[in-house]
Amino acid sequence: MIFHDILIVGGGLAGMRAAVEAAKKVKDVAIISRVHPMRSHSGEAQGGINAALANVEKGKDDTVDKHAFDTVKGSDFLADQDASEYLTYQGPETIFEMEHWGCPFSRTPEGKVAQRPFGGAGFPRTCYATDKTGLYLLQTLYEQIIKEKIKVYEEWVVFALGSEGDNCYGVIAYDPHSGELTPVGANAVIFGTGGIGRIYSNTTNALTNTGLAMAAPYWAGVPLKDIEFVQFHPTSLAKSHILMTEGCRGEGGYLINNKGERFMKNYVSETVMELGPRDIVSRSIQTEILQGRGFPDGSIHLDLRHLGAGKIMERLPGIRDICLNFIGIDPIYEPIPITPGTHYSMGGIDTDIDGACRMKGLYAAGECACVSMHGANRLGGNSLLDTIVYGARAGKKASEYVKDKEKGPKVKVLEEAARREESRIAQWKKGTGEGNPYKIKNELSQVMVEGFGIFRNEKDMAKGLEQVKELKERAKKLKPAFNGKKYNYDIIGFYDMKGNLDVAEAIGTGALTRKESRGSHFRTDFKTRDDANWLKHTLTYFNEMGPRLDYSPVKITKYKPEERKY
Amino acid sequence: MVEFNIFRYDPDKGGEPYFQSYKFEPEKGMTILEGLLYINENLDPSVAYRASCREAVCGSCAMHINDMYRLACKTQISVMGSKITLRPLSHLPVMKDLVVDLNPFFEHFKEIKPYFIPREAPPNKEYLQTIEQRKKIDAWLDCILCGACYGSCPVAGKDGNYLGPHALLKALRFVDDSRDGGAKERIAVVARENGVFRCHTVFNCQKVCPKDLDPSGAIARLKMKAIFKKY
Ligand SMILES: Cc1cc2nc3c(=O)[nH]c(=O)nc-3n(C[C@H](O)[C@H](O)[C@H](O)COP(=O)(O)OP(=O)(O)OC[C@H]3O[C@@H](n4cnc5c(N)ncnc54)[C@H](O)[C@@H]3O)c2cc1C
Ligand code: SF4
Numbered sequence: 069m070i071f072h073d074i075l076i077v078g079g080g081l082a083g084m085r086a087a088v089e090a091a092k093k094v095k096d097v098a099i100i101s102r103v104h105p106m107r108s109h110s111g112e113a114q115g116g117i118n119a120a121l122a123n124v125e126k127g128k129d130d131t132v133d134k135h136a137f138d139t140v141k142g143s144d145f146l147a148d149q150d151a152s153e154y155l156t157y158q159g160p161e162t163i164f165e166m167e168h169w170g171c172p173f174s175r176t177p178e179g180k181v182a183q184r185p186f187g188g189a190g191f192p193r194t195c196y197a198t199d200k201t202g203l204y205l206l207q208t209l210y211e212q213i214i215k216e217k218i219k220v221y222e223e224w225v226v227f228a229l230g231s232e233g234d235n236c237y238g239v240i241a242y243d244p245h246s247g248e249l250t251p252v253g254a255n256a257v258i259f260g261t262g263g264i265g266r267i268y269s270n271t272t273n274a275l276t277n278t279g280l281a282m283a284a285p286y287w288a289g290v291p292l293k294d295i296e297f298v299q300f301h302p303t304s305l306a307k308s309h310i311l312m313t314e315g316c317r318g319e320g321g322y323l324i325n326n327k328g329e330r331f332m333k334n335y336v337s338e339t340v341m342e343l344g345p346r347d348i349v350s351r352s353i354q355t356e357i358l359q360g361r362g363f364p365d366g367s368i369h370l371d372l373r374h375l376g377a378g379k380i381m382e383r384l385p386g387i388r389d390i391c392l393n394f395i396g397i398d399p400i401y402e403p404i405p406i407t408p409g410t411h412y413s414m415g416g417i418d419t420d421i422d423g424a425c426r427m428k429g430l431y432a433a434g435e436c437a438c439v440s441m442h443g444a445n446r447l448g449g450n451s452l453l454d455t456i457v458y459g460a461r462a463g464k465k466a467s468e469y470v471k472d473k474e475k476g477p478k479v480k481v482l483e484e485a486a487r488r489e490e491s492r493i494a495q496w497k498k499g500t501g502e503g504n505p506y507k508i509k510n511e512l513s514q515v516m517v518e519g520f521g522i523f524r525n526e527k528d529m530a531k532g533l534e535q536v537k538e539l540k541e542r543a544k545k546l547k548p549a550f551n552g553k554k555y556n557y558d559i560i561g562f563y564d565m566k567g568n569l570d571v572a573e574a575i576g577t578g579a580l581t582r583k584e585s586r587g588s589h590f591r592t593d594f595k596t597r598d599d600a601n602w603l604k605h606t607l608t609y610f611n612e613m614g615p616r617l618d619y620s621p622v623k624i625t626k627y628k629p630e631e632r633k634y
Numbered sequence: 635m636v637e638f639n640i641f642r643y644d645p646d647k648g649g650e651p652y653f654q655s656y657k658f659e660p661e662k663g664m665t666i667l668e669g670l671l672y673i674n675e676n677l678d679p680s681v682a683y684r685a686s687c688r689e690a691v692c693g694s695c696a697m698h699i700n701d702m703y704r705l706a707c708k709t710q711i712s713v714m715g716s717k718i719t720l721r722p723l724s725h726l727p728v729m730k731d732l733v734v735d736l737n738p739f740f741e742h743f744k745e746i747k748p749y750f751i752p753r754e755a756p757p758n759k760e761y762l763q764t765i766e767q768r769k770k771i772d773a774w775l776d777c778i779l780c781g782a783c784y785g786s787c788p789v790a791g792k793d794g795n796y797l798g799p800h801a802l803l804k805a806l807r808f809v810d811d812s813r814d815g816g817a818k819e820r821i822a823v824v825a826r827e828n829g830v831f832r833c834h835t836v837f838n839c840q841k842v843c844p845k846d847l848d849p850s851g852a853i854a855r856l857k858m859k860a861i862f863k864k865y
């Protein structure tokens with residue numbers, strides 16, 4: 069049976085950074101990833117990564133404490149403040165480390181790492197490498213994986229944990245190259261499986277960002293935390309929802325309605341304008357559209373023309389390429405039609421500040437995890453930082469955890485877990501229902517946009533949750549159409565579908581129960597934040613019949629919750 | 635109506651590969667990748683291909699589309715016409731349908747020491763690099779390791795040991811970086827017989843690269859460096 073002292077699930081930034089850190093102390097470290105590391109979703113990140121470097125004139129008074137405060141305020145005070153502080157205090161060191169590994173950041177005239185303004189931040193704090201920051205960071209970490217000769221199981225997909233009681237002993241993964249369901253033992257497993265955007269139809273996320281990223285630990289009894297908090301990015305291309313980075317507004321882009329008006333002045337102060345935090349800007353755009361001030365195609369315009377060809381080509385070349393290739397528009401001459409799109413999951417697999425889950429030997433970091441440092445709304449540029457800072461921390465803590473452990477797999481536990489998955493697949497094969505997982509996923513993603521989108525209310529959410537439950541019933545009866553062993557993407561589709569459905573139900577249940585508005589969770593029937601009753605984290609436990617909710621306190625260090633004004 | 639003619643091969647069954655035709659009504663603005671998703675969803679879930687980002691940055695979906703290697707997600711059906719033939723990347727073993735084994739491609743990549751080798755010990759903060767120095771590497775950075783160049787390269791087809799355009803381009807990315815000190819080691823690798831001097835300057839790689847990179851130009855530059863030992 070395959071065994072590794074530390075096994076990392078996910079070859080994105082969080083997973084690879086965890087692997088590099090773990091390999092400093094532990095000899096036997098391996099990564100399992102459903103896509104080749106360089107195909108990970110992190111590579112799509114455009115705008116940049118935050119750290120209070122104070123490298124540019126306008127940011128010279130920036131400090132890590134100001135970064136921490138902006139993060140906590142952005143979170144609508146739901147973040148655990150010790151977690152936000154650790155994130156931001158590690159910021160400068162993290163950027164220097166990536167730079168020392170060769171990451172090609174853009175430069176200031178003095179030759180330092182360049183920084184640009186981003187939403188919800190008091191200073192230009194977002195370090196960038198043109199508008200391809202994620203790609204270059206991903207390359208940099210993949211290069212370290214090659215250098216350190218860390219083994220990668222490419223395109224293996226984890227379907228389940230191999231756990232017993234409160235202990236995690238490995239995973240059950242599908243190896244498409246052999247076609248086998250394969251148990252992989254480990255003393256510690258670190259999840260760095262990324263986001264779940266594909267639960268929604270209007271997402272900026274990659275096709276592989278499904279509920280399965282969080283489902284395996286969830287099914288095994290590990291709670292999801294604050295999973296109802298889903299971030300809607302203000303600017304994604306109107307039809308395909310390909311992201312238009314916040315950097316567009318950071319560099320000075322305008323948001324314009326059909327009256328030709330920079331409408332953000334009606335929602336935030338004139339000094340903030342387009343650079344409000346994402347939840348507020350998305351709601352403002354959606355309000356403009358709902359009140360009839362959108363363009364005929366239902367969009368709002370992101371206008372970069374006044375920046376001029378030079379700045380657009382130098383700072384936003386990737387954005388221009390996407391516009392030219394995917395919608396045939398050159399932003400130098402024409403405005404870009406955008407709408408908000410489902411972008412990021414603040415919630416995720418519940419961990420403590422060490423990345424450790426409520427199951428021994430299990431860790432999580434990056435977007436799949438909820439520590440929580442982003443609370444109810446993440447600031448742009450904080451997620452890339454999160455993946456690297458907490459990826460490293462989880463890697464370090466896991467390597468301490470495995471130090472005195474015996475080096476070998478818990479064969480019985482893992483074999484039994486594999487059998488469980490085999491019988492689940494066998495059960496599917498006996499299905500009698502019509503349709504296929506793609507159809508269920510598509511319908512679900514529509515239900516989620518309608519029921520659990522930017523504006524939420526009791527009636528629509530209750531209806532949405534009913535629909536999710538109906539889809540779950542239908543999904544149980546489906547039958548795989550393709551029974552081949554090797555490269556059976558159909559069976560992966562079944563697991564993605566089940567992951568989407570169960571995590572969607574968790575989002576829905578948490579959202580319906582939380583009777584307040586906070587950050588990205590905005591209810592038209594409870595429009596204000598209610599700290600007396602709801603300043604607490606939601607914990608959602610899996611149950612076939614429907615999730616069970618519990619709550620845990622928010623850690624407050626020095627920032628007293630106050631009204632959030634921009 | 636559009637017809638997709640797709641290369642099919644099933645490793646469970648073995649046998650000879652064949653082409654299978656699928657006809658459907660495309661939506662306006664549909665890409666080849668969206669066409670493949672449509673086929674999986676409505677006509678045949680067994681067709682295998684790789685895809686993830688759907689925005690031309692992850693490098694998953696390179697394949698031969700009609701006349702050329704392209705990214706399926708970046709190619710419009712309407713531009714390709716009503717008959718579209720899809721084949722996997724060449725010079726690499728086919729695993730199933732449009733999925734090839736990329737291991738040889740990545741093994742070559744690893745040969746050129748594709749990681750930063752510092753020129754100097756790291757300072758307390760960042761290494762300083764001027765805007766001009768940074769500009770020097772700009773043209774070599776954007777490779778997404780899609781394999782289109784490799785599939786289109788006749789030298790890679792004849793000689794499985796040839797490092798390939800992607801690996802050589804990556805070598806120059808470091809050689810031209812003012813902060814990197816590994817030029818000598820890397821030039822030694824690329825100047826071996828399976829390296830830059832195997833290139834016949836056919837320019838296919840430059841023609842097909844979906845990120846508009848110029849591996850041929852990079853190879854020419856590396857040749858000069860190898861000959862004149864200027865690094
Ligand atoms: C378009 C876009 C632009 C963004 N831009 C920015 C930005 O400018 N700044 C910023 O801070 N944030 C940005 N974000 C957010 C940020 O990019 C992500 O949150 C972050 O990259 C997630 O990294 P990760 O390592 O957690 O996950 P990912 O990079 O998504 O990696 C997940 C990995 O897990 C693997 N995996 C998943 N499930 C399984 C499974 N079941 N079995 C095996 N492997 C599995 C995948 O193969 C993948 O390798 C952006 C997000 C999007 C969508
Ligand atoms: S050089 Fe271009 S074609 Fe070749 S692998 Fe890189 S991105 Fe693809």
Ligand code: FES
Pocket residue numbers: 684685686687688689690691692693694695696705706707708
């Ligand atoms: S799907 Fe990522 S490049 Fe085409």
